[in-house]
Amino acid sequence: MRRFLAAALSFAAIPAAAQEPTRTEMTVRGDTPGATYDRRIFTQFAEHLGHGIYEGLWVGEKSRIPNTRGFRTDVVGALKRLGVPVIRWPGGCFADEYHWREGVGPRGRRPVKINTHWGGVTEPNTVGTHEFFDLAEQIGAEAYIAGNVGNGTPQEMAEWVEYMTAPSGSLADERARNGRKAPWKVPYFGVGNELWGCGGNMRAEYAADLTRRYATFVKAPAGTRILKIAAGANVEDYRWTETMIREAAGQIDALSLHYYTIPGGWPPKASATVFDEAGWAETLSEAWRIDDLVTKHSAIMDKYDPAKRIFLAVDEWGTWFAGDPGTNPGFLRQQNTLRDAMVAAIHLNVFAKHADRVKLSAIAQMVNVLQAMILTDGAKMVLTPTYHVFMMYKPYMDATVLPIEIKAPWYNKDKWTMPGVSASAVRGKDGVVRIALANLDPNRADTVVATVPGVTAATVTGQVLTAGTMTALNTFDAPDAVAPRPFAGARVEAGVVTVTLPAKSIVMLELR
Template structure:
């Protein structure tokens, strides 16, 4: 009897050990010097003339009682400086292809009004134009990314815009700029040649647009291309791989520096559901589309590799983020939505994907900065709050221009109704000071997960961490409680026999710093 009990005890013990081993995910990370640089421009933002992003968001006017600098809210300026945003895309979006830049220069009282036919049919007075935007970028210390009008504009209009903002003197447009009280040019590098040409930009075929793009791109610079512009072609809608194929095949590499890609995360187009009152099924479906970014980036990159093996043309994901039904009682055309821990999951996993594909992905733009879609900032009159997405992007600033470290991770599954998704997402980098940072996301709505990292391989001893967490997936910051969700010190790890053992709670984002 004692032998039987002993055997049962040994069997039970061994089974528990095996189960425990299976429950721990091993993350293998190599301290290599061969990885690509994670461009800081992957962490870019997007400000379209849409809803209350510009007017009532960024821009309140110089006469506003809200503290401002030349009409732009000071609290937003401070928040974006702290976020270290590397670039800002403007004025659209769909809005760009009905925007004529000359309407937005000169004395504000002389500027014509425009009807924003894309977003709510509102009338805008053009009080926020080229000077206002580019001066804001200077204040923020960020690179402007101008989206040009190809849909309803002309080659001449774009060529003159380039002259206006980039030529020092001697051209009609540079003299016009000086007349409008700006002596020195801004020197804008990033230019989008149209937006969503397959849709709101003109419902074009890729073959037609490729020819049109070549015409516009040719006249943007001089014959020797000394302006060194970074020209970005309007790229594919999600999985339209044919679009990417045609652009890469038909456009000479001397005329193109980047190809765009747009992809949003949602339940389904016809009924996206509430941004805060969602259930497990809706959360799972949203994360399915968010994680689809891995496949999209991989397949579009494979096509680009075929035509550009030297990796000269960048993949630019200049619209991404969560998209839900607007908040009750708000204008449907304004795309105003709240921002929960679900959005933190989207942000963390998507940025990890971009980091891990940083050899080809050189820029991305979250849609959008203030009051629209997956915004990092929300405003209500004089009040302002920072969203969970803001906090994730700030936690991830440690990856800006750092070197990607190769890793392998066999993630456990997050399961719902018989379907599976990888529960864990990760990326890692080494900065110029030799500090290693590891960003981890657990999208599982119910389970904590354990991760083990070999410390000896990394040659590190000290570890600190930051976590973004909240009791419920639906939790969000409000104007009455703007700090409900904010980063905190993370202590859910310990070192055992040269290995770092981490317990990452359900639906959280964690960033570790190792020395």
């Protein structure tokens, strides 16, 4: 470790053009397969925030923008191609004050409220329960409903669950009158959101008691099941995790964790697009923290749940920068560069390492908000570098994790030091072994030499995501500036895979 750190520090003084490639040695343990890489790790998050719902997803049936029952066909099509497994809705902090009855019935009669959390703009409640489930069905995703513990009641929560899921009864009749006779499936229900903050500024003990109470009344119809996800900790609040799982384990199936990558700290003030190498390094170093956080929260959960019945749901993560210039600060609109793609790859690789406990994660957010998959402007749409990372990792869904042992060089800039290569590997349901590699060093290539015991491979192919600059991004005028390209920099011979990993790149290999 010290030898690699010393080497990284000495290389910092050498001009980029003169630097030799670094070297990474790794073993992909095809002979000792691990846990399943749960497809729900690719969950998306859609909150009533800025243009995340309205304009980004919903344009209305009468819009000139092509749509299906109000939802724009280009965005829905892109999300469907991504294979989004689950969508979390309606928040976030918005869920902490959301009253479901305001979003059902004739749209023209629904109350118009002020979105007090996000921008102080009006919320027309045009997209409510029926519209959300239509969106989920169009995309082919399951529903993760976030309930209101903040200023709602257990009765209100119980009635919403019954309205959505009951096959018969007065609420089922009301649902039918509103256009849906058959009940919906609600596989996942969030018992509150961020109870330590916007969900009520609660103490951990009080939040655990409320979670026990509210969860008691989230009841599934006979023959069905609703997994209850408790509002877990913020970043390194390990006491919150311990209190919640100790006191409420009997009433919950999962515990959430929220962690945002925020260079410069809170409140977010760094630019999403204007940054130097120090800004690149700080952001990626902060992203790497997710490994330590998941490790420590998981250890606490192991203490009370050694069988790992309760899973960890990292259901808010991603970059958070200052909003794009000229936009409403409360809309959290930010562009998305190659740096964001690296942050996504780091997280997805870390989740492979912790696949025995992490069974769901949700990047924030799906469209037009924070580290979005998609950006829109009127009729225009562009896929972000982060979207392309998720597409590259799509074959990880429900694959078997192959543990890795890795000895990577350190990358450092100023005070920011981290492993220079992030990696993971899986054996897909199709039998193909895939290895994901991310070279975080923006200046130097890396030669990866990987042994693969338990894997028989004659060929290796791949894709690479990179660009000429750290700040490269996709725009409506240049939508493919950062997009995957075929990769020919790998070879396999005698059970050894050798890869020339370009600087600032993400590579997905397939061994056949």
